[in-house]
Amino acid sequence: MNYLIAGFGPAGAHAATAIREADPQARIRVFSADPHPFYFRASLPWYVLDRISSDDLWAVPKGHWEALRVEHIPRPLISIDPGGQTVTDSEGLEYRWDRLLLACGLSPARLGCPGENAGQVVGFGTLEDAVRVRELCQQGGRAVITGGGVRALSLAWVARRMGVDVTLLVPEAGLGAPWLDAAGSHQLFRRLADDGVEVRLGERVTSVESQGGRVAAVGTDRGKGIACRWVGVGVDGPPQLALAGSAGLAAGPRFGSSGGELQVDGRLQTGAPGIFAAGDGCAVIHDGHRLTCGGWQAAATQGRVAGINMAGGDAVYEACRHYHAATLYDLPMTLIGAWDAEGDAEVTTNPRAEGFRRLVFRDGALIGAVLLGDRRHANVLRRAVEMGVKVRGHELQMLRTDVDLNRLLRPSGEYHLY
Amino acid sequence: MGILRETLREKVATGLAACIGCRECLRVCPVAPPSLRIADLNQATSAGDPPQGEIARFAAECTQCGLCVPVCPTGLERDAMVLWLRSRMDPRPREYFRLETFGPGKSVGRKVGVAVHNLKNRGRLGQLAQHADKRSLQPADTLFFFGCTIFSETGMAAKVLDIADYLKTGYEVLGGLTSCCGWGHYMAGDLTRAEEMMAHVAGRIGKVAPREVVVSGSECYAALSRIAAVYDTPFTPVTVSSWIRRNLHRFPLRHFAGTMTFHDACHTSRKLGEGEEPRRVLRQLGAMVEMPLSGAAAPCCGHHQFGVNPEQLLKLRRDRLDMAADAGAQRMVVECVHCQEAFSPVAVKGEVEVVSLVDLIHDLIIADSGPTPQPVHFSAPVPSNDGSRVPAEGA
Ligand SMILES: Cc1cc2nc3c(=O)[nH]c(=O)nc-3n(C[C@H](O)[C@H](O)[C@H](O)COP(=O)(O)OP(=O)(O)OC[C@H]3O[C@@H](n4cnc5c(N)ncnc54)[C@H](O)[C@@H]3O)c2cc1C
Ligand code: SF4
Ligand code: SF4
Numbered sequence: 001m002n003y004l005i006a007g008f009g010p011a012g013a014h015a016a017t018a019i020r021e022a023d024p025q026a027r028i029r030v031f032s033a034d035p036h037p038f039y040f041r042a043s044l045p046w047y048v049l050d051r052i053s054s055d056d057l058w059a060v061p062k063g064h065w066e067a068l069r070v071e072h073i074p075r076p077l078i079s080i081d082p083g084g085q086t087v088t089d090s091e092g093l094e095y096r097w098d099r100l101l102l103a104c105g106l107s108p109a110r111l112g113c114p115g116e117n118a119g120q121v122v123g124f125g126t127l128e129d130a131v132r133v134r135e136l137c138q139q140g141g142r143a144v145i146t147g148g149g150v151r152a153l154s155l156a157w158v159a160r161r162m163g164v165d166v167t168l169l170v171p172e173a174g175l176g177a178p179w180l181d182a183a184g185s186h187q188l189f190r191r192l193a194d195d196g197v198e199v200r201l202g203e204r205v206t207s208v209e210s211q212g213g214r215v216a217a218v219g220t221d222r223g224k225g226i227a228c229r230w231v232g233v234g235v236d237g238p239p240q241l242a243l244a245g246s247a248g249l250a251a252g253p254r255f256g257s258s259g260g261e262l263q264v265d266g267r268l269q270t271g272a273p274g275i276f277a278a279g280d281g282c283a284v285i286h287d288g289h290r291l292t293c294g295g296w297q298a299a300a301t302q303g304r305v306a307g308i309n310m311a312g313g314d315a316v317y318e319a320c321r322h323y324h325a326a327t328l329y330d331l332p333m334t335l336i337g338a339w340d341a342e343g344d345a346e347v348t349t350n351p352r353a354e355g356f357r358r359l360v361f362r363d364g365a366l367i368g369a370v371l372l373g374d375r376r377h378a379n380v381l382r383r384a385v386e387m388g389v390k391v392r393g394h395e396l397q398m399l400r401t402d403v404d405l406n407r408l409l410r411p412s413g414e415y416h417l418y
Numbered sequence: 419m420g421i422l423r424e425t426l427r428e429k430v431a432t433g434l435a436a437c438i439g440c441r442e443c444l445r446v447c448p449v450a451p452p453s454l455r456i457a458d459l460n461q462a463t464s465a466g467d468p469p470q471g472e473i474a475r476f477a478a479e480c481t482q483c484g485l486c487v488p489v490c491p492t493g494l495e496r497d498a499m500v501l502w503l504r505s506r507m508d509p510r511p512r513e514y515f516r517l518e519t520f521g522p523g524k525s526v527g528r529k530v531g532v533a534v535h536n537l538k539n540r541g542r543l544g545q546l547a548q549h550a551d552k553r554s555l556q557p558a559d560t561l562f563f564f565g566c567t568i569f570s571e572t573g574m575a576a577k578v579l580d581i582a583d584y585l586k587t588g589y590e591v592l593g594g595l596t597s598c599c600g601w602g603h604y605m606a607g608d609l610t611r612a613e614e615m616m617a618h619v620a621g622r623i624g625k626v627a628p629r630e631v632v633v634s635g636s637e638c639y640a641a642l643s644r645i646a647a648v649y650d651t652p653f654t655p656v657t658v659s660s661w662i663r664r665n666l667h668r669f670p671l672r673h674f675a676g677t678m679t680f681h682d683a684c685h686t687s688r689k690l691g692e693g694e695e696p697r698r699v700l701r702q703l704g705a706m707v708e709m710p711l712s713g714a715a716a717p718c719c720g721h722h723q724f725g726v727n728p729e730q731l732l733k734l735r736r737d738r739l740d741m742a743a744d745a746g747a748q749r750m751v752v753e754c755v756h757c758q759e760a761f762s763p764v765a766v767k768g769e770v771e772v773v774s775l776v777d778l779i780h781d782l783i784i785a786d787s788g789p790t791p792q793p794v795h796f797s798a799p800v801p802s803n804d805g806s807r808v809p810a811e812g813a
Contacts, residue, residue, distance in 0.1 A: 014435070040439030040456075052441045059439055061458050296492070297436035304435075325436060325492040334493060375493045376691070379429075 002096055003310060004087060005030040006077045006243060007103035010296055011279030011303035013038035013059065015101050016070045018307025026311070028069070031089060033076040033104070034126045037065055042296050042326075044130040045154045048137065049161055057127065076104075080247035082272045099310040102240045102262065102270070102277040103303060106294075108151065109237030115208030120215035120230035124155045133232070137162035141229035144168075144218050146205055148175040152234025153188075153329045156197055159232070167198045167226055169205060171235065176328050176372070178292065179335055181358065183351040184372050191331055191373075205231065238262075238281040247272055252283060252290075261292065266316040268306040276310055278302035284317050292340050295324030320367070320386050331373045337385035339368040347395050357399050364392035380405040420613040421648065422604065423505075430502040433494040434464050443486035443496035448717060448734060449479040449727075463499045468508040477503040478511050478726045481734075482605045483684045483718030504607030513724045514606050520566050520598035521615040532595050539569055546576045551594030558590035561628035561653070563642060565619070567635045568593030572758045574634050577780040578658060584783045585665055590626045597622055599641035601685075605722040616641060620649035627653075634658045634776065636683035636754035637721075643690065657686055659696035659753045659775055666699060669779060670786040674704040679747035681709075681738065681761070682716035683754035696753045696775050703778055709745045719752075719760035735764040742770045749773055 003019050005012045008030045016028050039057045046052045075089040086094050108123030122132045137159055145156050148170035156166045174185030192199050207219040217227045241251045244262050249270050251260035262277050264270055266286030270277050279299035284291045308315040324335040343360040355374035360367055365388045369381050397403050444450040462473045469477050477500055486496035540547045550568055564575040582589055600615025631653050633639045642655035687693030693713050700706050720731040742750040749771045752758050761772040
């Protein structure tokens with residue numbers, strides 16, 4: 001069997017491993033847009049801050065892929081012919097496949113405005129971006145960063161740690177979309193303001209102006225000019241949609257944002273036979289629920305599920321096992337289960353409380369949770385979601401960080417942390 | 419597969435998939451070598467084989483302090499991942515063999531071993547000896563659980579019972595080699611034995627059917643919290659600090675001279691978030707200063723390394739006492755019997771003194787009513803100032 005994987009992030013890497021485990025004879029080829037094999041992309045902030053070296057970024061030991069007989073082709077795929085079961089890469093070379101996985105993740109979206117190609121406009125998604133970000137941060141001054149999600153906020157955090165003044169332009173009406181509602185966004189806003197970040201909600205860059213070959217300012221759709229030395233692009237764009245589109249696969253609208261996302265079933269199969277998709281930029285439609293996915297662990301787990309199914313197995317990505325933990329600026333955020341579902345009941349912390357929680361219930365069971373600022377109970381809530389524990393009557397107590405949830409949910413099962 | 423093993427296996431599998439490789443866990447780790455790479459560590463953790471070389475050494479030297487947990491940006495438990503590695507160590511460090519003395523056992527040899535051990539310690543334990551591995555347990559509202567720490571040379575168990583008598587509390591006592599809580603075995607990666615021991619303790623506690631179980635060891639508290647959550651034994655585990663705090667108004671309070679600081683026990687303060695109770699007591703007993711690293715950031719006494727690297731442990735302990743001295747404290751107060759066993763022999767006379775919260779309260783009631791105090795003896799050698807002699811771990 002010939003397996004092709006587009007993307008060497010956690011989704012692609014875990015898929016390759018799962019395929020090899022199931023099919024020792026398989027030929028497995030993995031393509032990527034950046035030159036490196038699987039690395040810890042989400043750790044780039046620590047790399048910029050010099051807390052880890054480039055050697056620490058490789059996600060598997062030396063020789064791992066060779067030992068697994070996984071071939072890495074460091075070129076992006078450009079198009080798919082689903083009927084002929086072939087793909088074409090950026091050099092026009094064609095490859096046949098029996099099974100194909102789309103795992104191209106998200107990348108910084110283009111600014112799409114005059115001046116966007118200036119040398120001091122930088123994304124934050126690859127090792128090369130990180131090297132550039134470090135150089136720019138070392139020059140000090142002000143940076144304008146666009147976006148309000150993990151990528152933009154990580155970039156803002158790193159820049160502040162390196163002494164850069166930051167103006168954050170968030171196209172959406174709140175920070176942390178689509179995960180946080182107004183109360184969560186407000187918490188995050190306060191934290192950024194406390195750390196000296198100027199945040200402007202609902203504002204976009206409309207032009208990048210340079211002087212003497214260097215970025216000097218940006219114009220925005222509110223008509224204001226902001227003097228700055230560099231521009232960080234932190235808005236996420238979905239590269240795999242173009243690739244999927246070439247195979248006639250339609251994208252659905254992305255939950256809570258203007259972008260699109262590729263829809264797959266619980267086995268991570270797209271609408272086209274033999275083509276699977278996993279990781280960032282996918283929505284899993286299963287059991288009557290549409291789960292917007294994202295994050296390292298979801299990508300890794302989905303990659304594994306996709307790999308098993310591609311090799312003839314039968315695995316399902318269940319919403320109740322979804323877990324996404326990241327840091328928004330320096331506040332921990334955790335998404336558990338069907339965090340984006342509409343349950344029949346929902347509770348949210350008081351906006352003035354320290355830490356934000358939103359819990360979603362259906363038929364007396366917790367089905368999803370969003371936590372910001374305090375990760376206590378994350379494991380207990382996660383187990384409660386996985387096991388479908390009936391928690392009716394405890395809904396409000398579960399918002400509190402100072403109760404012993406382990407004990408509260410007993411005796412319905414095993415919720416202890418150890 | 420036992421629940422303990424299955425829960426740990428699941429936690430580790432999810433953790434490995436979610437690890438973004440930032441290395442923050444190893445940056446704060448007191449024992450991780452700087453050359454250790456996350457990629458190698460994760461690979462070894464997910465593999466089925468026993469760990470080798472640098473990774474095996476790291477797994478053995480990990481103190482299970484949990485300092486790596488709060489710093490993880492994705493909320494993972496590196497300590498659990500290392501524990502999983504530890505559970506696969508082959509050969510197991512020889513320092514673990516003494517753990518085999520603890521826990522229940524049906525063989526004649528085992529029973530004789532327990533009887534001989536108890537006989538040897540009878541004189542030292544005095545009144546307390548009647549409780550060590552006793553067969554019959556009576557129903558009571560309050561159970562004092564000492565497990566194997568009943569033999570601790572700190573004398574903490576006897577003092578706790580003196581305090582209970584002073585308060586005229588009715589109680590039952592569970593302690594001895596056979597009723598060790600099994601947490602040490604868990605921390606040593608012996609998951610099967612740990613599960614057996616916890617199940618055994620759950621059964622023994624069931625005989626007493628207490629409302630609350632008071633414990634003087636931080637690891638026993640963790641074990642009993644798990645037992646209360648997993649087994650069908652409805653009781654509330656209470657740390658001895660919490661129990662003292664609740665009864666504080668009944669003691670003849672006075673201020674102790676000098677300045678005190680508090681050393682947080684990993685399992686109560688950091689892992690179960692209960693560092694405030696002992697502080698509330700201490701604030702009533704005199705001047706308090708905090709060390710720069712306290713609460714969730716407090717370094718560990720190293721108990722759960724089981725003495726694998728004595729020089730490393732000695733340094734950890736000395737550094738902590740130096741930190742207490744630098745903070746301006748004359749006394750470092752601990753709440754856990756294991757922390758006391760770890761620090762006391764390292765404390766140098768005339769510098770920072772190591773006492774437990776129980777010692778302080780015991781001093782108060784002695785001054786008030788005068789029961790005979792239990793002497794504190796350490797059979798372990800006190801190291802010389804150059805650190806050449808290393809103390810043994812307590813019982
Ligand atoms: C700065 C930063 C911080 C982050 N922090 C966190 C965090 O704390 N927690 C968390 O859970 N997540 C975090 N993330 C997000 C996390 O990195 C992603 O969720 C995860 O990498 C998604 O994995 P993936 O496999 O879907 O895609 P990616 O890791 O994005 O990999 C995509 C792969 O596809 C390749 N590719 C792109 N286009 C093509 C093409 N046309 N053909 C072939 N290959 C292509 C790319 O080169 C790459 O190899 C962070 C991300 C960034 C950038
Ligand atoms: S538990 Fe403590 S010693 Fe073990 S890995 Fe974590 S920080 Fe290091
Ligand atoms: S701190 Fe967490 S995410 Fe970072 S390397 Fe350690 S376990 Fe992985």
